[in-house]
Amino acid sequence: MSLRLKMSVPVPMEQSESPARDLEALIRSRTPLIVIETEEEPRVVNVVRAIAERLKLKSYRWTVTDGLKSYQPADQPHQSVLKSLEVLAYIKSEARYSLFVLLDFHPFLDDPVHVRSLKDIALSYNTHWSTVLLVSTRLSIPEELKAHTARFQLPLPTVEELKGIVQDEARRWGGEQGGQSVHTTHEALDLLARNLTGLTATDARRLVRKAVQDDGVISQSDLPEVMRAKCELLGGDGLVTFEYDTARFADVGGLNRLRRWLEIRKTYFSHSSDTKLDPPRGVLLLGVQGCGKSLAARATAGVFGVPLLRLDFGMLYNKYYGETERNLRGALNTAEVLAPCVLWIDEIEKGAAVGDQDGGLSHRVLGTLLTWMSERKKPVFLVATANDISKLPPELVRKGRFDEIFFVDLPSPEVRHEIFVIHLRKRGLKPEGFDVAALVATSEGFSGSELEQAIVSAMYVAAASERGMAQEDLLNELQQTRPLSVVMGERVAALRDWAAERTVPAD
Numbered sequence: 238m239s240l241r242l243k244m245s246v247p248v249p250m251e252q253s254e255s256p257a258r259d260l261e262a263l264i265r266s267r268t269p270l271i272v273i274e275t276e277e278e279p280r281v282v283n284v285v286r287a288i289a290e291r292l293k294l295k296s297y298r299w300t301v302t303d304g305l306k307s308y309q310p311a312d313q314p315h316q317s318v319l320k321s322l323e324v325l326a327y328i329k330s331e332a333r334y335s336l337f338v339l340l341d342f343h344p345f346l347d348d349p350v351h352v353r354s355l356k357d358i359a360l361s362y363n364t365h366w367s368t369v370l371l372v373s374t375r376l377s378i379p380e381e382l383k384a385h386t387a388r389f390q391l392p393l394p395t396v397e398e399l400k401g402i403v404q405d406e407a408r409r410w411g412g413e414q415g416g417q418s419v420h421t422t423h424e425a426l427d428l429l430a431r432n433l434t435g436l437t438a439t440d441a442r443r444l445v446r447k448a449v450q451d452d453g454v455i456s457q458s459d460l461p462e463v464m465r466a467k468c469e470l471l472g473g474d475g476l477v478t479f480e481y482d483t484a485r486f487a488d489v490g491g492l493n494r495l496r497r498w499l500e501i502r503k504t505y506f507s508h509s510s511d512t513k514l515d516p517p518r519g520v521l522l523l524g525v526q527g528c529g530k531s532l533a534a535r536a537t538a539g540v541f542g543v544p545l546l547r548l549d550f551g552m553l554y555n556k557y558y559g560e561t562e563r564n565l566r567g568a569l570n571t572a573e574v575l576a577p578c579v580l581w582i583d584e585i586e587k588g589a590a591v592g593d594q595d596g597g598l599s600h601r602v603l604g605t606l607l608t609w610m611s612e613r614k615k616p617v618f619l620v621a622t623a624n625d626i627s628k629l630p631p632e633l634v635r636k637g638r639f640d641e642i643f644f645v646d647l648p649s650p651e652v653r654h655e656i657f658v659i660h661l662r663k664r665g666l667k668p669e670g671f672d673v674a675a676l677v678a679t680s681e682g683f684s685g686s687e688l689e690q691a692i693v694s695a696m697y698v699a700a701a702s703e704r705g706m707a708q709e710d711l712l713n714e715l716q717q718t719r720p721l722s723v724v725m726g727e728r729v730a731a732l733r734d735w736a737a738e739r740t741v742p743a744d
């Protein structure tokens with residue numbers, strides 16, 4: 238169903254906004270100074286104007302470049318009030334029942350005269366009944382003013398507000414195109430708005446504008462790019478990255494039990510809002526190297542049909558020495574903002590067990606992760622992978638942390654058959670042209686990754702002789718390879734023993 242977007246009655250944004258109510262309550266509570274730290278200056282200014290109108294107050298804005306300006310021509314100051322101290326004097330002695338928005342006033346708070354003047358204004362509130370709103374990106378309030386100041390945080394836009402922004406941008410694009418309208422569906426609009434939650438209005442608007450601009454269409458296909466940009470905005474220096482590449486289980490040989498387990502839980506993500514089901518929390522995939530753990534993690538996002546985010550646990554330590562836990566919390570928060578999603582932590586043992594020499598840091602990091610795992614509110618499905626059990630902290634594998642711990646073993650003959658077929662097809666080769674049963678018989682103990690490598694090498698050999706790859710090439714490669722399961726036989730055996738008691742086979 239396609240609709241052409243015609244929205245002839247623009248809804249003023251501030252009408253539907255809840256921040257207005259909260260800020261209004263603060264102003265009515267006779268707080269003389271209000272600090273708002275925000276990147277969204279225009280939004281604050283709009284909200285304040287709307288409140289002033291409702292409360293029948295005068296409203297002014299001041300900047301160092303423009304001086305003091307009223308929003309109503311009738312209320313304009315008689316003489317020009319330009320300097321920072323002039324505006325403070327004006328507020329104290331000339332103003333009555335007004336709201337003053339001082340934009341980027343923070344540099345002046347380093348000066349004792351300005352600080353004292355603001356304090357005078359606060360102390361004489363009962364004579365002028367005016368509130369001063371200090372609006373900057375960052376602003377720290379001097380000790381002397383703290384008792385008279387309240388901080389107000391502009392909440393992020395709600396889904397309804399975001400819908401307004403999407404519609405607004407669609408209209409605007411239409412206007413620029415001489416009355417054309419954006420092609421979209423109600424579902425696509427809704428989905429886009431939902432996927433913008435967690436962003437500021439300014440950022441959301443920018444992403445929507447980009448999505449509409451290129452083709453005049455808002456559709457499901459805009460989502461990956463929007464999500465990527467959103468992840469970048471929130472992801473904090475690449476700790477969390479958005480992965481475009483979600484695999485499909487059709488590309489994975491074996492792992493049938495894991496696949497079924499996920500398929501059953503898919504319903505949770507597709508009926509997200511009103512389901513009574515307990516949310517699935519996450520799985521730990523443990524197993525032999527190169528057998529498809531990372532591949533399966535990607536495929537999980539594919540099964541659930543949600544974005545895949547990757548958290549680089551190792552980087553947490555390298556990059557942010559001294560701020561590790563805070564950054565982990567930030568990263569987990571990002572994942573919640575981007576929910577529903579799959580959060581993938583590859584090789585979790587590398588980040589969760591740095592050693593005993595780190596002053597307890599890795600324990601605290603693990604604690605932060607475990608706390609989050611048990612308390613998270615949003616549908617974030619965690620997929621962690623590990624292959625070194627000796628480094629795996631026992632807390633992590635304790636019952637109840639993950640919904641399930643799956644063991645990804647070396648592929649059985651049937652699974653090797655599937656893997657050969659998958660990887661031959663992937664390279665444009667017809668499996669029917671090969672005796673796959675013979676290949677399977679020659680590759681006992683090979684991991685999926687080693688099977689793939691054998692195909693790749695055999696293709697190179699054949700290409701060097703300028704012919705297509707044949708059965709012989711592949712058999713040769715397999716016979717020449719000493720698989721990891723042989724080279725590291727003891728380790729694999731120990732891993733299997735360990736897993737037998739604690740995990741469920743993934744296949």
Ligand SMILES: Nc1ncnc2c1ncn2[C@@H]1O[C@H](COP(=O)(O)OP(=O)(O)OP(=O)(O)O)[C@@H](O)[C@H]1O
Pocket residue numbers: 488489490491524525526527528529530531532533622623624648656659684685686687689
């Ligand atoms: N079961 C499988 N089905 C299809 N391809 C596989 C399978 N297992 C491995 N492969 C191939 O081998 C590549 C490497 O596998 P993957 O990275 O998923 O292994 P892993 O278990 O994560 O290994 P590691 O423990 O070294 O991280 C995959 O990208 C895929 O091409």
Ligand SMILES: [Mg+2]
Pocket residue numbers: 530531532583622
């Ligand atoms: Mg891996």
